[in-house]
Amino acid sequence: EVQLVESGGGLVQPGGSLRLSCAASGVTFSDYSMDWVRQAPGKGLECVGRIRKKGSYYTTEYAASVKGRFTISRDDSKNSLYLQMNSLRTEDTAVYYCAGRWLGDWGQGTLVTVSS
Amino acid sequence: DLVMTQSPLSLPVTLGQPASISCRSSQSLVYSDGNTYLDWFQQRPGQSPRRLIYQISNRDSGVPDRFSGSGSGTDFTLKISRVEAEDVGVYYCMESTHWPYIFGQGTKLEIK
Numbered sequence: 001e002v003q004l005v006e007s008g009g010g011l012v013q014p015g016g017s018l019r020l021s022c023a024a025s026g027v028t029f030s031d032y033s034m035d036w037v038r039q040a041p042g043k044g045l046e047c048v049g050r051i052r053k054k055g056s057y058y059t060t061e062y063a064a065s066v067k068g069r070f071t072i073s074r075d076d077s078k079n080s081l082y083l084q085m086n087s088l089r090t091e092d093t094a095v096y097y098c099a100g101r102w103l104g105d106w107g108q109g110t111l112v113t114v115s116s
Numbered sequence: 117d118l119v120m121t122q123s124p125l126s127l128p129v130t131l132g133q134p135a136s137i138s139c140r141s142s143q144s145l146v147y148s149d150g151n152t153y154l155d156w157f158q159q160r161p162g163q164s165p166r167r168l169i170y171q172i173s174n175r176d177s178g179v180p181d182r183f184s185g186s187g188s189g190t191d192f193t194l195k196i197s198r199v200e201a202e203d204v205g206v207y208y209c210m211e212s213t214h215w216p217y218i219f220g221q222g223t224k225l226e227i228k
Contacts, residue, residue, distance in 0.1 A: 037165075044208065044219055044220075044221055044222045045157075045159075045165060045208055045210070045219040045222075046219070047216050047217040047218075050215075050217075061216070062216075063216045097164060097165070102170070102212070103157075103167055103212070104167050104170070104176060106164040106165055106166065106167075109164055
């Protein structure tokens with residue numbers, strides 16, 4: 001059974017930084033691109049970014065709203081995905097989900113609250 | 117920018133009755149490989165999203181066959197043949213042909 005477990009969420013002040021992690025099990029992690037998707041409270045879903053697999057040179061894509069502030073990385077040896085979030089804004093407040101296998105698998109999400 | 121438009125946004129349905137959700141894209145979702153990357157997701161209250169359908173009409177493992185997807189180009193539909201209580205939640209279409217991948221606004225299905 002595939003499991004994706006996010007961690008690292010919490011309360012941070014505007015302008016601050018946070019690093020989210022996603023631990024994968026039950027899947028050959030290195031075979032897949034991985035995505036981060038967020039959901040602001042009471043709102044819909046937004047794709048934050050994607051990192052491709054080694055065979056696609058670990059290339060990344062970002063939503064315009066986070067480009068230049070967020071960085072996605074992965075460590076295939078640890079079956080782990082990361083989201084480094086810098087210069088956080090109040091509008092980044094959301095539940096952040098990691099997703100794999102072309103969004104066929106989702107974690108439970110981790111809440112990030114940006115507030116003073 | 118590409119826009120995904122779902123309708124209706126609210127869908128009250130009687131148990132056992134069919135339901136249908138429309139999703140329209142402002143651009144063709146046919147990719148250069150000939151495939152169309154249009155998925156449907158269900159989000160039950162308090163849960164993570166779950167993919168139901170990928171590439172227009174392919175059901176994910178474990179998804180009941182009362183769920184079906186159809187369409188082509190820019191117009192797509194999710195149908196539930198007979199709504200059950202466990203189907204309550206928000207349904208999203210999403211295109212993954214163009215980056216950034218875009219979700220529709222969501223359709224809230226409730227039992228009448």
